[in-house]
Structure formats: structure tokens, C-alpha cells
Amino acid sequence: MADYKEIKGFKIQNVSSDPSNLTGGQIWYNSTSATLKGYSKAGGIPAGVWSAGGTMNDGRPQGAGFGTLTAGVAAGGGNTLDVEEYNGTSWTSVNDIPGDGDSGGATGTQTAGIIYGNQPAANTVSSTYDGTTWTDVNSLTTGRPGGASAGGFQTSALYAGGWKGSYAAECEIWNGTSWTEVADMLDDRNHIKGGGTVTAAVAAGGYDGSPDTNPTQSEQWNGTCWTEGNNLNNGRAFLTGGGSEFTSVLIFGGGPPITSNTEFWNGTSWTEMNNLASISESSHGTTQGTGLGTYRARTPGAAGETEEWTVDAATVTVTAS
């Protein structure tokens, strides 16, 4: 097995204070604090900021989004079949989804993704994407748009809440072959957003929480049941965002009124981050990675403008677990 010296070409520094001019991936031992430290983008609460991304060919609201910042997919939205892929610079139109897509859930990567829960409320269709072709697969038990997605894989997804003609608390898990209904959320709600895995997830915001004027509500899934978690700082529905790790979920925008707020979930609580440059309600986002995201602006009269969340590297203490 390669050691650090073989990988980086030098020994781990033993220093009395943290070095300056750090580069991503650098590791050192701080003899004063007797701690092993590193410099990366994944530690703690990431310091990030939104910048302008490529402009979509067909700007539209409320579509499903999955993949990463540099390999993303925006599927449906605005009651269209349109699909576009993002490479971190520009958007390219690709094969349409099989049926109209709006307000659906999604997860996975650009070459192995899955969408589900599109409008209308009774629509149970799920479709997988291999980077080229969409294929209908086994359906949701309860058709409903507007739910929260987690999972991170085409073979492992979670979908909770939404609108089934009434507010939904249902939660289903996809194992790569079929959907299985599991324990309901504590409160039925619509237009929520979440992230994590099928064994550790968070879902927050939305209409019809408890009480129904409480869009700050956040619930956690432990693989068996939902429990009440720490609330959002700014209650709202129509959110965008997600994440494939329970300790690194980013949500942004939403309303009413339509907002530019951005919040980060670290596995325990929500922290306010730097705002979007422009306000946005539900739109396309990413599902993979640690707090990275891309979004399509949904301001009144907007075309296809997007913003990208860029995370600054930070010094972290290395721990064993």
C-alpha cells in the first residue's frame, strides 16, 4: 500500500504552528497542539460562495437535478421533457425524459442516475439514466411530486414526503430494483428538500409541517424511523439542493417570499452560508458531493442563468474513527 511519502513525495511536516500558503491535500503534525492536521475542502462547515455558471439552453423551473457540479443533469422542469447536461462550463441538450417532468426527485451520477415523483400527483413513474438513454423502471408505490431525495446512487435512493393530492408523509426506499415503503415522516409536507443516504438522511422545510405554519421543520432518518431535528434558520418551501453525505447537505433559495438564503447541514444543525447572488425558487441542483452545487435561477422573467457554489479549502484536524 502506498504511504503518504510515496503519494505526496515528502514526509509529513512536524511543526510548532500551522504553516501558511497551504495547498489542498497537505497534511502536517502540529507539535504544540499534538494534532495531525490537513487542508481540504471537506472539513467542518465549508466556506463557500456563489459565482456565475453557464447559461442553460432552456431555462425552466422545478426540474429534477442530479450528478455533480462538473457532471450534472437537469431533467424536465416547467412541464417539459427537456434534459441538459452540465460540464462545469456549459450546458448541452441531450435525450428527453420519457414523460413530462416537473417537481420530481432524483439522485445518482451523470452516467447512472434515477428520477421519480414527477407531476401530476398520481404519477408513479421512475426512470433511470445511463448517460445516454432513459429507461422506465419499477414504479413508486405512491406517486407524488415535491418530496425530498437522498441516497446518492442509481441503486440506492430515498424519497420522502411530497404531494399525493394531499400532503404526503410517505417515505420509500429504492434498492436498484423496486421501491419499498418504510416508516412515514413525522409530518406530511410538500416542496421539501433533503440529502444523505438511505440509512442517514435529513429532510427540511416545506409546507404543512407541524404546526402547518412551521416551514423551518427538519427531520432526520436513521434507516428505521424519522425523528425531529434542529430546525432551519430560515423557514421556507420550494428549496433546491441536496447532497449524498448525511454530514454535508446544502440547500438554497425557496420561499415565500423567494429568497437567496443558503444553509448547510453538518449532520447536527443547519448553518447559514453566503447567499446566492439572485433569489431563486425550486430549480435544478446537484445531488453528489460535499456541499457543491449548481442551480438555475428562477427569478421572475429569468432565462437560464445559473450559479455555482465554490467551496474554499479549510484547515481541519485529522481524527481516527
Place this chain on the structure above:
Amino acid sequence: MAYKYCTATNWGKDFFTAQERRDFYLGGHPGQVWVVGDNHFGDSWISKVSGVSKTQAEAQAIVDGEIEAAQTAYDALSAEDQALRLRPVKYNLL
């Protein structure tokens, strides 16, 4: 904090960068209206994007007009489609 106001067409990638977001306040609004922090970084960005200077009142009027048009479009949607969207509401620029 003082602000400047301009209109500029967002061309996409790098219209505003992460570093620029760190250097000065920038807020985007309907009608391609931008509220820009009043410092030399903000001035440089306005030049970069060929921003057309506006007074606050002029900028507010553009935003209001865009929101009124969006409200009209929203009100024309079916009840089912309205349930999928937020009705834009007017707000005051910084």
C-alpha cells in the same frame, strides 16, 4: 454600506466570479438589474460587464415592472400549475 445600481446582461460562466463575490456585495434582480457594493472592486466589475448605471429609483422601477409581468403570468396559470410555483412579490432594493 453604499451601493451602486446598473443593468448588465448575464452572459453566463464568469459573469461574476467567486473572488468577485468575496471582494464586494453583488445582488442580481429581475430585469438584469444589479446592486453593486460601492468600492473599487465593484467599480471594476461594472466596467467588466459593461454595466449601464442607474439610479436606485430607476433600478427599482425596472424590477417592479418585471415582477408585475411575472405576477400577471402567474395569475394566468391553472390552479394546478400555481401550486407548483411561487407568486413573485415586490420588494425594495437595498
